[in-house]
Amino acid sequence: xxxxxxxxxxxxxxxxxxxxxxxxxxxxxxxxxxxxxxxxxxxxxxxxxxxxxxxxxxxxxxxxxxxxxxxxxxxxxxxxxxxxxxxxxxxxxxxxxxxxxxxxxxxxxxxxxxxxxxxxxxxxxxxxxxxxxxxxxxxxxxxxxxxxxxxxxxxxxxxxxxxxxxxxxxxxxxxxxxxxxxxxxxxxxxxxxxxxxxxxxxxxxxxxxxxxxxxxxxxxxxxxxxxxxxxxxxxxxxxxxxxxxxxxxxxxxxxxxxxxxxxxxxxxxxxxxxxxxxxxxxxxxxxxxxxxxxxxxxx
Amino acid sequence: xxxxxxxxxxxxxxxxxxxxxxxxxxxxxxxxxxxxxxxxxxxxxxxxxxxxxxxxxxxxxxxxxxxxxxxxxxxxxxxxxxxxxxxxxxxxxxxxxxxxxxxxxxxxxxxxxxxxxxxxxxxxxxxxxxxxxxxxxxxxxxxxxxxxxxxxxxxxxxxxxxxxxxxxxxxxxxxxxxxxxxxxxxxxxxxxxxxxxxxxxxxxxxxxxxxxxxxxxxxxxxxxxxxxxxxxxxxxxxxxxxxxxxxxxxxxxxxxxxxxxxxxxxxxxxxxxxxxxxxxxxxxxxxxxxxxxxxxxxx
Numbered sequence: 001x002x003x004x005x006x007x008x009x010x011x012x013x014x015x016x017x018x019x020x021x022x023x024x025x026x027x028x029x030x031x032x033x034x035x036x037x038x039x040x041x042x043x044x045x046x047x048x049x050x051x052x053x054x055x056x057x058x059x060x061x062x063x064x065x066x067x068x069x070x071x072x073x074x075x076x077x078x079x080x081x082x083x084x085x086x087x088x089x090x091x092x093x094x095x096x097x098x099x100x101x102x103x104x105x106x107x108x109x110x111x112x113x114x115x116x117x118x119x120x121x122x123x124x125x126x127x128x129x130x131x132x133x134x135x136x137x138x139x140x141x142x143x144x145x146x147x148x149x150x151x152x153x154x155x156x157x158x159x160x161x162x163x164x165x166x167x168x169x170x171x172x173x174x175x176x177x178x179x180x181x182x183x184x185x186x187x188x189x190x191x192x193x194x195x196x197x198x199x200x201x202x203x204x205x206x207x208x209x210x211x212x213x214x215x216x217x218x219x220x221x222x223x224x225x226x227x228x229x230x231x232x233x234x235x236x237x238x239x240x241x242x243x244x245x246x247x248x249x250x251x252x253x254x255x256x257x258x259x260x261x262x263x264x265x266x267x268x269x270x271x272x273x274x275x276x277x278x279x280x281x282x283x284x285x286x287x288x289x290x291x292x293x294x295x296x297x298x299x
Numbered sequence: 300x301x302x303x304x305x306x307x308x309x310x311x312x313x314x315x316x317x318x319x320x321x322x323x324x325x326x327x328x329x330x331x332x333x334x335x336x337x338x339x340x341x342x343x344x345x346x347x348x349x350x351x352x353x354x355x356x357x358x359x360x361x362x363x364x365x366x367x368x369x370x371x372x373x374x375x376x377x378x379x380x381x382x383x384x385x386x387x388x389x390x391x392x393x394x395x396x397x398x399x400x401x402x403x404x405x406x407x408x409x410x411x412x413x414x415x416x417x418x419x420x421x422x423x424x425x426x427x428x429x430x431x432x433x434x435x436x437x438x439x440x441x442x443x444x445x446x447x448x449x450x451x452x453x454x455x456x457x458x459x460x461x462x463x464x465x466x467x468x469x470x471x472x473x474x475x476x477x478x479x480x481x482x483x484x485x486x487x488x489x490x491x492x493x494x495x496x497x498x499x500x501x502x503x504x505x506x507x508x509x510x511x512x513x514x515x516x517x518x519x520x521x522x523x524x525x526x527x528x529x530x531x532x533x534x535x536x537x538x539x540x541x542x543x544x545x546x547x548x549x550x551x552x553x554x555x556x557x558x559x560x561x562x563x564x565x566x567x568x569x570x571x572x573x574x575x576x577x578x579x580x581x582x583x584x585x586x587x588x589x590x591x592x593x594x595x596x597x598x
Contacts, residue, residue, distance in 0.1 A: 285442040
């Protein structure tokens with residue numbers, strides 16, 4: 001069998017072949033994740049955990065990031081509980097770009113109205129003051145900011161104005177909007193499914209990340225209408241239900257954990273992922289989105 | 300309809316809404332592509348154009364890059380013409396990572412042998428001397444190299460040793476191998492379908508890029524066996540035929556073109572894509588893989 005290496009945080013598989021005994025195997029980012037202690041993991045707050053069930057048994061768990069977009073996220077929680085998404089669908093899949101869902105143009109008319117207490121034109125919330133940063137190791141420069149790293153266990157980019165934005169990486173969830181910055185209330189969301197997502201940084205409200213079920217968004221048929229919208233002859237994918245985990249009985253809540261950026265395990269992971277030596281030439285650095293924060297279900 | 304912006308080079312769609320007359324629309328990368336003159340485009344050599352037909356009408360066109368991996372590419376052409384891939388399949392789809400095909404482990408036994416003149420252990424060909432570079436605009440630093448840009452109309456990264464490698468971006472095609480660098484003859488190939496692909500730079504032989512049909516590789520069901528291999532209960536996707544375009548009568552060859560990196564249109568595109576101002580905040584730079592070389596079918 002011919003192998004090629006695997007993204008550490010997305011698959012924690014065994015390394016391809018044992019090294020000969022005289023030459024001990026070099027450690028990989030997966031080894032750092034496997035060696036993490038229980039205290040190195042942070043429980044995801046069930047009040048910030050959205051559980052989507054799309055048609056066909058497609059379960060997608062999304063963690064919200066209220067540290068970055070509180071008004072948008074307050075809106076989204078109200079929308080989830082209101083029934084506004086009763087007829088919501090996945091209606092757009094643009095290759096190497098986004099999968100988008102919610103109450104789209106066609107669904108708006110037959111959807112229950114937005115709840116009255118939703119802020120229909122929230123401020124942009126594209127960045128916030130810097131706080132509690134962990135910076136990428138040396139070599140890992142960032143073409144989209146002055147400095148990239150992590151805050152509140154999320155990937156962030158810091159700018160010359162001292163503010164940081166939640167970075168748009170693979171699996172980041174954002175709020176769709178019209179041409180004006182304050183036109184995205186939260187009734188239509190998108191997840192990044194390709195490369196090149198970072199250019200949305202500070203242009204759209206990033207509100208969360210997919211913790212599991214990403215393949216249910218990334219492997220969908222691409223839309224054939226302009227901009228990757230589903231054409232009339234393509235079947236949109238209905239949203240069957242969506243819950244906030246904290247609204248479920250405690251025993252029914254899935255318990256996700258993300259690695260704490262302040263942990264020794266994360267420092268180890270970050271160093272190994274940025275300066276890989278476990279195969280071939282290794283690398284002199286890594287892009288921010290190339291070192292995703294490790295995620296797991298609590299054991 | 301709520302919109303979000305689109306990768307310029309992957310979709311050349313109209314911009315979302317006309318600007319009001321008093322405030323002329325700011326130009327986007329798509330505008331630079333649309334304004335390119337016929338001389339700004341380079342025909343893809345049909346001798347370097349592979350036409351794959353996978354089961355289910357999935358056509359995928361791949362341009363080879365002999366400037367970077369001549370021995371591997373000579374191998375691949377021999378394999379294409381030999382019938383070695385008679386039983387080849389797509390047998391691995393790892394989310395946010397790769398789709399891989401060829402004569403895999405299960406197909407090797409019942410495949411015609413590799414042609415005798417294939418170099419079974421070609422040298423690694425992971426980099427080459429720098430030549431004819433176009434560098435990314437200011438601000439576009441690269442975490443994986445000293446300097447990133449383009450050579451021979453391909454994305455490249457230059458290193459402290461003065462050598463450049465063909466960069467692994469979305470849609471880049473590489474040669475799968477075992478743990479040793481010289482174990483990839485070319486009978487198993489992969490295409491990058493996610494973010495974070497750059498860490499393969501100088502670790503695997505990059506041999507080409509997908510010019511069209513990328514969605515037939517990126518939207519496939521993900522493999523459920525370890526490392527994203529298809530499990531026994533998943534249907535591998537047979538390769539029905541593969542041709543080198545120059546082996547077809549001239550009238551049957553699709554005529555692809557890539558934008559010349561030396562053209563004024565490309566300089567315009569590169570600047571607009573790196574310092575976007577056509578919506579929101581724009582950006583201070585761009586990642587190498589965020590500015591793919593524009594591709595089209597000859598008009």
